[in-house]
Structures are given as C-alpha cells and as structure tokens.
Amino acid sequence: MFRKIGQALRQFMTGRYGGADQLNMTVLVICLILILAGSIFKLPWLTLLAYIPTGWALYRCFSKNPYKRYEENRCFLQFWDRLKDRQHRYYKCPKCRQQVRVPRGKGKISITCPKCQEKFIKKT
Numbered sequence: 001m002f003r004k005i006g007q008a009l010r011q012f013m014t015g016r017y018g019g020a021d022q023l024n025m026t027v028l029v030i031c032l033i034l035i036l037a038g039s040i041f042k043l044p045w046l047t048l049l050a051y052i053p054t055g056w057a058l059y060r061c062f063s064k065n066p067y068k069r070y071e072e073n074r075c076f077l078q079f080w081d082r083l084k085d086r087q088h089r090y091y092k093c094p095k096c097r098q099q100v101r102v103p104r105g106k107g108k109i110s111i112t113c114p115k116c117q118e119k120f121i122k123k124t
Helices: 002-013 022-040 044-049 051-061 066-084
Strands: 088-092 099-103 108-112 119-123
Touching: 022 044, 022 051, 022 066, 044 051, 088 119, 099 108
Parallel strands: none
Antiparallel strands: 088 099, 108 119
16 A cells, blocks of 8 residues: 555656755745744734745645756855855946956955956945
8 A cells, every 4th residue: 555655656756846955945944933933922924924935845846847946946055155155245247247256345446257358346
C-alpha cells in the first residue's frame, strides 16, 4: 500500500519544481513569524495574512516551470547578497543599465562602466 502511495507521489511530482530553495525557506519563515505574532498578540487577521505567502510557497513547489523558479531564486539571492554587502554601493550605468559595484565612503567618484566604458559621476 505504501509503495503505491510513494509511486503515485513520485509520478505526481515528476516535472515539478519541488523547490526547497532559499526563497521558499525565507517565505516559510515569514509565514511562521506571522502565525506566531498573530497568536501572541491575539490578532487573527495576522494569522490569516500568513496564508498568502504559504500559498505562494506551495505554488512555487508544485510549479511545472522550473526555469522560472530558478530565476526567482537567483534574483532573490542577488537581492539578499546586496542587502548584506555594507562595504559597496550599487549603481546602474545610465547608458547600458549594467550594474556596477563601487566601494562606499569615497565621496564623489568617476565610475567607468566595465561593459560600455561610459563614465558617470556618483557619490558613494
């Protein structure tokens, strides 16, 4: 009996993302925080609000488009790395929109885009 259930589950998940990636884990931690805050502060609407990210995490898990889920996770990881990077500032080149990383605390500096060689001045 358990073998049939396992086989049916494997067949159902074939071709699906099944993502236990960093974005899904972060979303589920947010759900837990919302549920705990709702129960501690006696706010039922906060507990109900936790269903939205839970649904999104389930949607990502059962999605049949793994490329888009990989891209979502990659973008999240880039965003997270930028949040943690306190030693650099990030700017976009006004010409080609390439992202350029420069050190913080240098004042006004001339930045040269590595892609198109456009020069622009920004304060760091």
